Structure formats: C-alpha cells, structure tokens
Amino acid sequence: MPRFAILLALLFAVPALNAAPSYQLKVLADNLNYPWALEFLPDGDMLLTERSGTLKRLAADGSERFSIQPALPDLLQAAQAGLQDVILTPGFTGNSQILLSYACGTLKANNTCLASAELTTSGLNNIKRIFQAQPLKSGAAHFGGRIAFLPDNSLVLTLGDGFDYREQAQNPANHLGKIVRLNADGSIPPDNPFADRPGYVAEIYSLGHRNVQGIFYDAVTQTLYSHEHGPRGGDELNIIQAGENYGWPVATKGIDYTGARVSPYTAFSGMQAPVWGWTPSIAPAGMTLYRGELFPQWQGNIFVAALAAKSVYRLQIEKQQIVHEQVLFSELKQRIRDVRSGPDGALYLLTDSDKGQLIKVTPAN
C-alpha cells in the first residue's frame, strides 16, 4: 500500500515539475503600426519602434510619452523595409546616445543603415548615419537589422542577403548576408577577424547568413547567439563566432518558396552547422535570453518570437545544446515580431500587424 501511494504521488508530481509556469497577459499598448523592436530605459520607460518609421517612448504602464518620426537619413519604407531595431549604447547614462537600424535608400538602390542619436525628453537630437551596408541593391526584402553589444562595447549588426542576391552571402567583398562588427561611432574595430585581409570588407564578423533577425550576447556563458530565417524550412539558431561561415546558401535545410532546391547540401566542410533548426519554418523574428526573477523556471532560457508560427519558442540550453523546446503564447493567434526580457523580470511581446500590441507577460499569481 505505501508503495502504491508513493507511485501515485510520483505520477502527479512529475507532470507538475515539468509543467510550464502559469502566466497572465496584459496588453500595455495597442494600435501599433507593425511594431518591430522594444528597448528598456534605465528609468523604467521603453522605446518602441514601428516599421513605418515611428519611434515611441512609453512609460512602464504603456502610456505614451512621445511618438515621433525621426529624420533618419534616406529612410526607405516599403514591404519589409523601414525602421527596425533600437538599442541604448553602453554609455547611455552619460551621453543619452541610442542607435537605430533601418532600411535606407530607394526601391532600386537600398540596404541597411545604422544611425546614432541623442535621446531627449521629447524626441531625438543629432541624428547621424554612422554605417550603410554595401552594395546598394534593388528590392525591399531581407534587411536583417538587429543590434547587440558585445562586452568590449563594440556592437554587432545583422544584415540580410537582399533575397535576390543570396550567393553574395558567401562573397567577403560586400556586406550582403553578413553580421558586421562596429564601434558605437560606426568606426571599424581593428581586431575584426578580416580587418586586414585583402578582398574582405573589414566590418565582417561572420558570413553566410540569409536574414538574421534575432541576436543577443549571453554574458554568463560568453556566447553570441543569433537566429535567421530560412526560405521554406531551414530556419536556424546559430552560435556566432568571429570569422566563421554559416553556410547560406551552400548548406541549408530549406528549399525555395517555389519548391526548387536551393542547394544539394545540408552541411558543408568549413561551414558552421546550426545548433537548432526549424523545418517547416517558424519565421523567427526577435529573440531574447531570460535572466529575470519572476519566472525562475525560465532562467537562462532563450525565447524566439515567431511570425509564421504565431507563437514564442522557449528553448532550454545546456552546454550550448538545446535540450528542450516549448511553444508558448499560441493562444494569441498573432504573428510575434519581438520578445524581450524586461528589467522587472516580465517578458514583453510585440505582435506584428497594423494593429500591433505590446503585451506584458507576468506570473498568474
């Protein structure tokens, strides 16, 4: 009898241990026009970008402090093109400097740009373009556009292959399909992996990417993670190392949207394999690492916002290997553009539509 009781207790206890924490969702802001990125300010406010070119400053409760259209040089708004990421520089508390990534140029000649600006109580001052990816190309697709700072205060900016120019992701003489590393003023760090190599553009940090729209640096494990959109299948989570080639379009598990094979190879010598992947595609957008305290079970987990899958993927990682995946927030039935771990321990979501929402996730109790 005691054995039976212990068995019963275990049967109920095991699922309880594995169960996802219960949470509640609160809409902080709505009627957002394709919100793209969220960044937290030291005073508890948030900066929010919309692809249409709007930068909003919101209070912690979601109320709007200002909404402006910053005068970004040559901002291009069309299809996937527009205002993208926003990030505070490491020296923000002293100089109020932020960085914005965006598509710039015309429909026939464009690429990804990075601008610096000074944040004021009512908007931005001293907007300066500090980087423009080269070459300028046609079409409004695959701009990358996510930014992360590394411990040495240099930054990495993700770029796309421009869709029609996928083979250029393997060409070290340009920025298409690369992750670039810059200083906060746009200058090139002299210790970049190809800084002095002939035939390579000096900004390249890694190459062989398709459209990288999620990146963060985990200071605890000293690891830089990124994910990128595959075509039909072949979405990837990668650990980025300086100077490495991540394979696109030579090594991919995806195929063209038409069903045509992009490449005969799913892996190739000298090219880095992803640590995780999604086929069929989930269309990974933003990504964050949870280091908050409100959800102890989520500590150290990676959260990936998914557009096509209309959910958020929680990844448990051990020794740089994904050991468990859980799909969250699919009840929203919304394309999720970005997911961020807030300084208050809550998780924040941005839904992708012309009536987009900023949603705060906290424990149910």
Place this chain on the structure above:
Amino acid sequence: MISVRWFLLWYLLLAVLLTTVLACITQSGFNLAAIAALTGGVAAGDIAATVWFDLTHFSLTYAPIALVNLLIVAVLLHYLPLLRRYWLAAVLGAVVLYLMLLLINTIAPMPTLIAATRSGGGLISMLLCSSAGMLGYTWLLKRRKYYA
C-alpha cells in the same frame, strides 16, 4: 450537337508537360551553377538528385504557371489564325510568360519568385522553355492538319 475537340486539351497538356520539364531542368541548372561557383563543383549524383527533386517539387509550382501561359497563347492562336506560325507561337509563348512573371513578381512578397529568373540568362532560358512548349503545341496541331 456540340462536338468537343478533346485533342486540343490533350495537346495543350502535352505542351504544358514539356514546358514544365524543361523549366525544372533549367531551374536546377542555374541553381546548381551558382552553388558550383561557390564550392568548386557539384558531383554528378548531387546534380541528378537536385534535378529529380525539382521535377517532383518545383513542377508543382511551375505547371500551373505554364498552363495559364500556354492556354492564353492557345486561345490567341485559336481566334487569330494569322498567328498560327511557328515563330509567332514561340514568341507569343515567351512574351506572355514574361508578362506573367512581371505580374507575379509585383504581387508576390519576394522580389523575384523563381530563382532562375534572377539573371538575364536564366530569364531568357525560362522564356525559351515556354517557346518550346508552344512550338510543340503548334507542331501537333499542324501535324493533325487542324492548323494550315
């Protein structure tokens, strides 16, 4: 009593089949050439596997395009006897496909839907596949003496 000329449909479907097979091989060829330029070559087995993959997957996307493409030209030939010449049928097949690709690329979210048509050489090759289909269709009808 209405007489249905079923052979017109069968000939059109044969032409669509020919165009689709040629287009799949063309698509494979241009993609493989691009990969080979990056890797230094592609093994014969990988080439064969890629062509077979495209014949069984890309064809599902391309066959409806080819059907609409050739159907439009077939209707034009049906109602405009002056167009029933080999060279005109071939040119019309290419022109109608070109216009369709312009429309598709305008509507589709990506700049260029069919990868092979990203380059001038690839685009011309795909247009020639439609021309070949229309040449086959016209030849079948002339052989049956339906077209003079």
